[in-house]
Amino acid sequence: MDIKKILFIGLSCVGDVVMTSTAIQALQQKFPRAIFDFVADRRSSNLYDRFPNLGKIIIKNKDNFLRGTPDLIRQLWRTKYDIIVDVRTDGLAYLLRGKKKYTKMFANSYGEHAIESLMGVISSLHHNNPIPNTTIWLSGLERKNAHKKLSFFERKDRLLAICVGDIRRPVKCWPADKFIELLNKQDDNFSGIIFLGGDIDKERTCEVASKINLPYINTIGSSLLETAAFLENSILYIGPDSGVGHIACAVKTPVVSFFSVDKPERCRPWGGSVICIKGSNNDARNILVEDVNLAIREILNE
Secondary structure, eight states: OOOOOEEEOSSSHHHHHHHHHHHHHHHHHHHHHOEEEEEEEEGGGGGGGGGEEEEEEEEETTGGGGGGHHHHHHHTOOOOOOEEEEESEEEEEEEEGGGEEEEGGGGGOOSSSHHHHHHHHHHHHHHSSOOOOOOOOOOHHHHHHHHHHHSSOOEEEEEEOOOOETTTTTGGGGGGGHHHHHHHHTTTTTEEEEOOOOGGHHHHHHHHHHOOSOEEEEOOTTTHHHHHHHTTOSSSSESSSHHHHHHHHHHOOOOOEEEEEHOOOHOOOOOEEEEEOOOOOOOOOOOOHHHHHHHHHHHHTT
């Protein structure tokens, strides 16, 4: 079958979207001439912007009637797809026009990790081929802008990226005083700090940044692709189990990730050099500074 048009119905959270990049790459490798349309959430749609075979990005507006599903169906019904892959729901694909449909209903998971489950949706296409590493599709523009902002640092070869985490989920986040203690012991390891995150991280980021000795830049509020470009220029990322950690791994930056309620076996960043530290009593606030120091030394000495 000559595959010209693929619809990929993706997930909402940033980390989940990064994890689906493995399935997208597998499809792209199998059908290199196909154009992809993506159903996405507004907060994470930026991750598809530089996809090389991009047709269009359709935003699911959950604030609309019935969480935007009727509007979504109306938009998508105009196009007949050769393949529809739906990793989000069991039913939407069957309301659309597509010759072949792959959904969670008939998935055959490859294993325990979320990526292995997501790849299971297309197992009949992928078979037993290796699962790709995650990726971020970046352009020269994001890289150029990152290099411009990083010119602030005298040395750019040993930069540490940090995300302090979402204060609304305290069990997933390390306390500000522990970040401050850790970073004030890193003069010999790093030449500067790049603070990453969204607006919800702003207050705690400013608190930590104001009490450290190393030079830093605050990139809070940058787009997801800009964040990826900063991470691409870092030798290590430290932060909570979140989408930023998955982005770091996707651009081949080593990761130290703090875990709490979720299982690393299921949702740790996929591939690459990753150390997951789980807090006692499923609380990341209980992770010791020395445990993070040991992880840093292990990664830097690899």
